[in-house]
Amino acid sequence: MTLTKSKKKQDLLNEPVSLTLKNMTIPMIMGMVLLMTFNLVDTFFVGLLGTQPLAAISFTFPITFTVISLAIGLGIGTSAVIAKTLGRGDVESARDSATVAMIMTAIIVVLVSMLGLAFSEQIFTLLGAKQSLLPLIHDYMDLWFLGSIGLIGPMTGNAILRASGDTVTPSYVMGGAGLINAVLDPILIFGLGPIPAMGIKGAAIATLFSWAFGLIVILYILGVRRQMIHLKLPQLLILKKCTREILHIGLPAAGANMLTPIAAAVMTAIVASYGEAAVAAFGVGSRIESIACLVVLALSMTLPPFISQNFGAGKMERVEEAYKTSTKFVLIWQVGVYVLMALLAPFIAAAFAKEQTVADIIKLFIYILPLGYGLQGIIILTNSSFNALHKPMAALALSIIRLFVFYVPLAYLGSLMFDLMGLFAGALLGNLLMALLSYHLFTRQFIEPECMTESKPS
Structure with a gap:
């Protein structure tokens, strides 16, 4: 049995490297423009409610991102295993x-979210x-935790499609989910006709509806249209084997991803010492960052399956070319993004804040x-590339060094010397x-061939 063919899939093993990456990344960017507005749209409309609700939703960001990062990390393991298997031509194992x-x-x-729900108050304290913000935080997070199973659609389901070379379909799914969220947000937050105003709780409900849409669509595409998953439970031996292979990469990748929101939580705690206005502003900045780094994030989703398939096929020269081309591009691209953001800074600030502070x-x-x-882009692409080469512990080690040797310590030292300006610097x-x-x-690795030996699951 072979997978259902799709015209949307790229030939990752033979087409020109730069052209293939461009053709894979552009659809991802288009879908992510809407997907990455989840938090930004929530932040914008919640910001209209005032500084307290804005500060409350800013406190939720490290926690929601932790759970999302866990799902992304497992998706990374999924993509790496499936892409490498497809690179070797083993379609049935990829489906398993x-x-x-x-x-x-x-x-x-679900297990992690239930733990978060049980200890929600302690975590945010x-x-x-x-204490005055905790009721608002509960309004958002209690629903968010309960609906988190919907994350497997946009995270794991889309990772499976990308591993096969299809980034167009995931972009449609992400775009549709983001559009639903953007439409429902103002309706549920402020009310419309018979629908009552639900405030910050409405933002959570809008997000859950968008996730439900993504999950249903992904299950239909993978199970019915493409036949990329079985519609019944696999045998126990296959279940154990595939779980071990995915977790070999997925757990370190999830750990590395979850370090980012943990670091963000530490940064939020540091910023909180400057007051609610600082927390609100930092939350806005963090969400703007997701849009400003959109191209980097899209590349971090398209580069790994390209690397994994070529790794599986033994085409390491294409791996090297893809990595160097991608890092050079993001450096140049992000310089342009910075110039645009600096010019628009007064207008962005006015759009998201009611108070001048x-x-x-x-x-x-x-x-x-x-x-x-741009520098952050190099870090992100390097980590994702190590995972794609089935070297998750290298990626995890780099994440630990970045966040807890460089990023957070230097930010904290800067804050001690120059307050918020020093923290950012x-x-x-x-x-x-x-x-x-x-x-x-x-x-x-490309200078020392012995570094390219394949890493085996334990």
Whole structure:
């Protein structure tokens, strides 16, 4: 049996490297423009409710991103295993892995979310949230945790499609989900006709509806249209084998991804010492970052399946070309993004903040941190490339070094010397040092052939 063919799939093993990456990445960008507006749209409309609701939703970001990062990490393991298997031409094993990945991710995400729901109050108190904000945080997070199983659609399901070379279909799914969220947000937050105004709770409900849409569509495409997953439980031996292979990469990748929101939580706690206005502004800046780094994030989803398939086929010269081309491009691209953001900073701040204090901090954020988004792009692409080469522990080690040797410590030291300006400048310096280290370690593999030996699951 062979997988249903799709005209949307790219030939990752034979077509020109730059052209293939471009053809895979452009559809991802288009879909992510809407998908990445989830948090940004929520932030914009919640910001219209005032500084307190904006601060409340800002406190939720590290936690929601932790769960999402877990799902993304498992998706990385899924994509790496399936893409490499397809590179070797083993379609049936790829289908087994895809089926197991959907089941396994659903179970893990639900378990983690239930823990989050059970200890919600303690978690947000630890982050520095005041008692007055906890009811607002509960309004958003209680629903968010309950609906988190929907994450397996946009995270794991789309990872399976990307592993086969199809980035067009995932872009449609992400775009549709983002559009649903954007339409429902103002209706549910402020009310319309018979629909009552639900405030911050309405933002959570809008997100859940968009996830449900993505999950239903993905299950239909994978199970019925493409036959990329089985519609029944796999045999126990296959279940154990595929779980082991995916977790070999997925758990370290999830751990590495989850370090980012943990670091964001630490940063939020540091920022909280400057007051609610600073937290609100930092939350806005963090969400703007997801849009500003859109191309980087899209490349981080398209580069790994390209690398994994060519790795499986033994075409390492294409792996090297793809990595170097991608990192060079993101550096140049993000310089242009920074110039545009700096010019628009006053207008962005005015759009997201009612109070002048919040607006001033948003502008300070934009003038400093986005200078390092190209460097951050190198770090992200290096980590995803190590995972694609089935070297998850290297990616995990780099993530630990970045966040807890460079990024957070330098930001904290900067805050001690120059307050918020120093915090942002320290984070920028951390990204610079880590980008240099990441690029050096990855490119060294192509000079030292012994470093390219395949990593085996334990």
